[in-house]
Structures are given as structure tokens and as C-alpha cells.
Amino acid sequence: MRSGDSYQVMLIGDSAVGKTCLLVRFKDNTFLSGSFISTVGIDFRNKVVNVDGTKVKLQIWDTAGQERFRSVTHAYYRDANALLLLYDVTNKASFDNIRAWLAEINEYAQDDVVIMLLGNKSDMTSERLVRREDGERLAKEYGTAFMETSAKTGLNVELAFMAIARDLKSRKSRRPNEPKFNVAEYVDQEKQKPSCCS
Ligand SMILES: Nc1nc2c(ncn2[C@@H]2O[C@H](COP(=O)(O)OP(=O)(O)OP(=O)(O)O)[C@@H](O)[C@H]2O)c(=O)[nH]1
Numbered sequence: 001m002r003s004g005d006s007y008q009v010m011l012i013g014d015s016a017v018g019k020t021c022l023l024v025r026f027k028d029n030t031f032l033s034g035s036f037i038s039t040v041g042i043d044f045r046n047k048v049v050n051v052d053g054t055k056v057k058l059q060i061w062d063t064a065g066q067e068r069f070r071s072v073t074h075a076y077y078r079d080a081n082a083l084l085l086l087y088d089v090t091n092k093a094s095f096d097n098i099r100a101w102l103a104e105i106n107e108y109a110q111d112d113v114v115i116m117l118l119g120n121k122s123d124m125t126s127e128r129l130v131r132r133e134d135g136e137r138l139a140k141e142y143g144t145a146f147m148e149t150s151a152k153t154g155l156n157v158e159l160a161f162m163a164i165a166r167d168l169k170s171r172k173s174r175r176p177n178e179p180k181f182n183v184a185e186y187v188d189q190e191k192q193k194p195s196c197c198s
Pocket of ligand 1: 033034149
């Protein structure tokens with residue numbers, strides 16, 4: 001693998017939506033079950049992924065969702081190249097708060113930041129309170145990519161980070177006459193592959 005670029009990806013969203021679990025699933029392919037330990041301030045992990053034979057280093061910042069840490073996390077927004085914005089499909093308030101999170105992004109992040117909206121805990125089918133269509137509609141309204149994930153089963157977790165890595169890499173290396181990388185199209189294509197998203 002050739003060595004390539006490094007990017008900062010930040011996980012944001014209400015407390016307990018599953019940001020830490022999503023990161024641990026991506027990094028170590030395990031699920032943190034048992035008692036819930038809320039993140040204090042901010043934490044980070046690196047993972048190197050392979051995008052078309054080039055190493056792309058993702059430095060992933062896991063932020064605390066609790067309100068009292070907001071001023072700490074604000075300081076990190078401007079350095080983020082991409083934001084994974086999570087809600088919990090079993091927690092309606094976490095979905096309703098997405099507009100407020102998007103307003104924060106607008107205020108503190110770079111204008112060209114890549115944003116992906118993720119509806120996490122999609123494995124909890126009987127407790128679901130937010131429909132997939134509602135997530136899709138909101139993402140469309142704000143022009144962001146969207147998918148549902150489960151840190152517990154691993155559904156779409158790798159895909160979400162890989163789509164971000166590809167988008168960031170293509171923004172950097174794209175020649176003026178090349179078409180823009182389309183995250184939504186990429187995600188749809190990958191979802192259809194049998195090896196994906198189990
Ligand atoms: N069933 C299910 N439970 C999940 C999933 N993701 C996270 N959880 C559970 O939800 C709780 C909160 O997960 P965390 O990852 O710690 O939440 P967080 O968003 O990092 O929370 P803060 O650090 O407070 O911002 C834990 O009890 C997890 O086990 C998921 O995809 N499915």
C-alpha cells in the first residue's frame with residue numbers, strides 16, 4: 001500500500017447514541033456491551049484504511065455527548081475534515097436534536113466539512129421510534145449522506161467510515177475535469193454486494 005493522507009473525523013451526537021461503540025466496532029471489530037460509560041471530554045483513536053491501494057489515516061475523535069462538555073468539543077470542530085453525526089433510532093429526542101447539532105456544525109466547523117448522518121442501534125427493531133424514511137428525509141433536506149448502523153451487529157459501520165475516507169481522498173486528489181465522488185451512490189452500490197454490511 002502506498003502511504004497517503006491523514007484526516008480528522010469527529011463523532012458527534014447526543015449522549016448514549018453509541019458514538020464510542022461505533023468507533024470500537026470500527027477499530028477493533030467488537031461491541032462494548034454491559035454498563036454504559038459516558039465519554040468525558042474527548043478521546044481519539046487512529047485507524048489506517050486502504051482506499052484503492054493507498055493508505056488513508058483516519059484520526060477519529062470521539063466526543064462526549066453530554067451538554068456539560070460542549071465547550072470542550074466546540075474547539076475541535078474547526079480541525080475536523082468529516083463529521084459522523086449520530087442519533088439513536090430508539091430515542092426520538094436524539095433525532096429531534098439533530099437540527100441543533102447541524103446548527104452547531106454550521107457555526108463551528110469548516111464550510112467544506114463532509115457530514116454523514118447515522119441512525120444507530122438499528123438492531124433494536126422492537127424499540128424503534130424513528131423510521132428510516134425520517135432519517136432519509138432529514139439528510140436530504142440538509143444535503144448530507146445517510147445510513148442506519150448498528151455498533152452491536154456491525155451493520156454498515158465499516159461502510160460509513162470507508163465512504164468518508166473515499167470522499168475525503170477524492171476531494172483532495174480529484175482533477176478539475178473528474179466527476180465528484182458521490183457518497184450516496186457509493187453506499188448504494190456497496191450495500192448490494194453480498195459481503196457487505198453483515
Ligand atoms: N443494541 C445496541 N446498543 C448499542 C448500540 N450502540 C451503542 N449501544 C449501547 O448504548 C449505550 C451507549 O453507547 P456509547 O457508545 O457509550 O454512547 P456515546 O454516544 O459514546 O455516549 P457519550 O459518551 O455519553 O456521548 C451503551 O450501553 C451501548 O452498549 C447499538 O448499535 N445497538
